[in-house]
Amino acid sequence: MNITATNLHFSYGGDVVLQDINFELNEPKIYGLLGRNGAGKTSLLSIIGSFREPSSGKMLINGEAPFENAEIMQQVAFLYNKDNSGETDSVKTLLKGLQIYRPYFDYEYALELVKKFKLDLKENLSNLSTGKQSAFNVIVGLASRTPITIFDEVYLGMDAPARDLFYKELLKEQERHPRIMILSTHLVSEMDYLFDEVLILKEGRLLLHEAYEDLLSRGVNLIGSKEAIDAFSKNKEIVHHEQLGDTFSVTLYGEFNDMERQQARERGLQVRNISLQDLFIQLTKEDEDNE
Numbered sequence: 001m002n003i004t005a006t007n008l009h010f011s012y013g014g015d016v017v018l019q020d021i022n023f024e025l026n027e028p029k030i031y032g033l034l035g036r037n038g039a040g041k042t043s044l045l046s047i048i049g050s051f052r053e054p055s056s057g058k059m060l061i062n063g064e065a066p067f068e069n070a071e072i073m074q075q076v077a078f079l080y081n082k083d084n085s086g087e088t089d090s091v092k093t094l095l096k097g098l099q100i101y102r103p104y105f106d107y108e109y110a111l112e113l114v115k116k117f118k119l120d121l122k123e124n125l126s127n128l129s130t131g132k133q134s135a136f137n138v139i140v141g142l143a144s145r146t147p148i149t150i151f152d153e154v155y156l157g158m159d160a161p162a163r164d165l166f167y168k169e170l171l172k173e174q175e176r177h178p179r180i181m182i183l184s185t186h187l188v189s190e191m192d193y194l195f196d197e198v199l200i201l202k203e204g205r206l207l208l209h210e211a212y213e214d215l216l217s218r219g220v221n222l223i224g225s226k227e228a229i230d231a232f233s234k235n236k237e238i239v240h241h242e243q244l245g246d247t248f249s250v251t252l253y254g255e256f257n258d259m260e261r262q263q264a265r266e267r268g269l270q271v272r273n274i275s276l277q278d279l280f281i282q283l284t285k286e287d288e289d290n291e
């Protein structure tokens with residue numbers, strides 16, 4: 001399977017929500033889609049999930065536009081925090097029903113997960129707690145085994161042990177049945193270890209798309225004297241800087257190789273790699289956050 005976005009734009013009425021988005025996801029990997037509130041994550045995922053159409057440009061799945069495309073829709077599961085208040089069916093009835101239109105759905109596996117997440121099969125979905133309804137979405141996404149599975153912040157209602165269970169199941173599933181999994185989140189520090197690749201949206205634009213390992217090696221924090229820091233941040237992208245008394249600290253984004261690290265240490269600088277969460281915060285900072 002592959003997902004390709006080319007010069008994709010999307011607006012709600014007159015409001016531009018996504019601008020000039022270009023990327024290709026073509027391997028069965030776990031992709032983390034990060035962005036601050038309102039960055040456009042749900043809008044982008046709903047286009048992949050056949051819920052919406054781009055205003056211009058293209059979103060193609062295996063070369064075809066997903067919108068109202070029945071064949072493609074069977075290959076994609078888009079899970080989000082749905083309002084289930086009108087739902088009158090039990091968990092069991094709903095899971096059984098999914099077998100009809102989800103060709104890869106594994107009912108036995110769904111039952112296994114129901115036990116693990118401690119859901120009551122006979123209970124109406126609408127009567128479950130918020131966290132258990134989120135767990136239901138997680139179960140549907142995992143057991144659907146669709147070649148493209150999208151979780152749009154479904155785990156937000158779940159408590160920490162339940163989220164942990166989800167992450168573990170996700171990794172096991174990915175090993176057994178590799179697929180394109182896209183997870184949107186702002187729980188970056190909790191989920192970063194899951195990601196093979198990371199996409200960051202900022203104000204409707206794709207800021208970056210990189211392998212997680214590469215991304216981590218690009219974020220470096222230097223602490224020390226102004227002179228030494230200035231020398232080492234020349235020609236680098238400075239994403240954050242601050243002064244604490246006589247000590248300066250900068251966060252750089254870009255190649256910072258072993259030799260440069262060694263030289264920086266020799267000049268008395270502390271050199272630290274930064275976490276994806278820190279990098280995310282620095283890269284998606286708005287101008288007013290710096291004031």
Ligand SMILES: Nc1ncnc2c1ncn2[C@@H]1O[C@H](COP(=O)(O)OP(=O)(O)OP(=O)(O)O)[C@@H](O)[C@H]1O
Nearest residue numbers: 012013015017035036037038039040041042043044
């Ligand atoms: N149904 C809608 N009608 C009009 N504007 C909308 C609608 N849904 C979203 N938007 C706007 O689109 C922009 C992007 O929203 P979107 O939900 O895609 O962002 P997000 O990154 O998923 O945010 P969050 O992390 O808060 O869920 C926002 O400015 C939002 O106000």
